[in-house]
Amino acid sequence: MSCVLETTRLQLRPCQIEDIQLLYTLWTNDRVRYFLFDNRVISVDEARSHVEDSLANFERHGYGVWLIFERSIDLVIGFAGFLPSEEGTPSLIYGVHPDRWGCGYATEAASAVLIYALEKLALPKVRADVDEPNIASVRVLEKSGMRRRGRAVVNGHPLLYFEKSRSPDPES
Numbered sequence: 058m059s060c061v062l063e064t065t066r067l068q069l070r071p072c073q074i075e076d077i078q079l080l081y082t083l084w085t086n087d088r089v090r091y092f093l094f095d096n097r098v099i100s101v102d103e104a105r106s107h108v109e110d111s112l113a114n115f116e117r118h119g120y121g122v123w124l125i126f127e128r129s130i131d132l133v134i135g136f137a138g139f140l141p142s143e144e145g146t147p148s149l150i151y152g153v154h155p156d157r158w159g160c161g162y163a164t165e166a167a168s169a170v171l172i173y174a175l176e177k178l179a180l181p182k183v184r185a186d187v188d189e190p191n192i193a194s195v196r197v198l199e200k201s202g203m204r205r206r207g208r209a210v211v212n213g214h215p216l217l218y219f220e221k222s223r224s225p226d227p228e229s
């Protein structure tokens with residue numbers, strides 16, 4: 058099964074070891090890291106560990122982290138994918154370089170990886186946890202067809218929980 062995904066404007070391909078520096082730069086950008094890593098500046102070693110985990114996850118589960126390329130100029134503009142969870146439902150993550158915010162790219166990429174997970178991998182369900190103040194990300198989840206399932210305050214941070222199931226949602 059090909060893990061390279063194509064949309065109208067984007068190509069997504071699984072991140073590789075040689076992408077560590079690029080992802081490190083993106084993940085430590087002050088506007089990208091704010092909600093993604095609770096504003097923490099991660100180390101290169103931590104970035105490497107995330108990329109290695111992604112490679113292992115593609116081998117084991119068929120999903121991981123994809124780089125997002127803007128096809129017209131063959132430029133990396135972000136990442137999207139899934140993290141495995143202990144209870145088995147993968148968790149959606151994504152980020153786009155601030156230069157490209159507001160163009161609909163995160164929604165286009167999120168939709169592509171959701172279709173891949175739910176239709177190609179035939180996973181029953183995926184989830185996403187989002188910081189409530191991360192309005193753009195909440196909007197991306199809504200536009201990608203995910204449904205809000207709950208809210209909790211964890212360590213003082215309000216979080217919203219979203220899900221999307223493979224089978225048609227009886228409530229929709």
Ligand SMILES: CC(C)(COP(=O)(O)OP(=O)(O)OC[C@H]1O[C@@H](n2cnc3c(N)ncnc32)[C@H](O)[C@@H]1OP(=O)(O)O)[C@@H](O)C(=O)NCCC(=O)NCCS
Nearest residue numbers: 089092150151152153158159160161162163164193194196
């Ligand atoms: C969240 C993020 C991925 C959105 O990327 P993007 O490519 O700009 O997203 P899109 O253009 O597809 O959609 C953004 C939506 O949020 C809306 N939005 C953005 N900021 C907003 C704000 N302050 N108030 C209300 N709506 C807002 C946009 O108008 C758009 O909705 P619309 O199409 O209905 O107008 C980007 O901001 C990002 O990379 N943030 C840092 C990483 C992160 O927080 N990731 C999520 C946690 S894993």
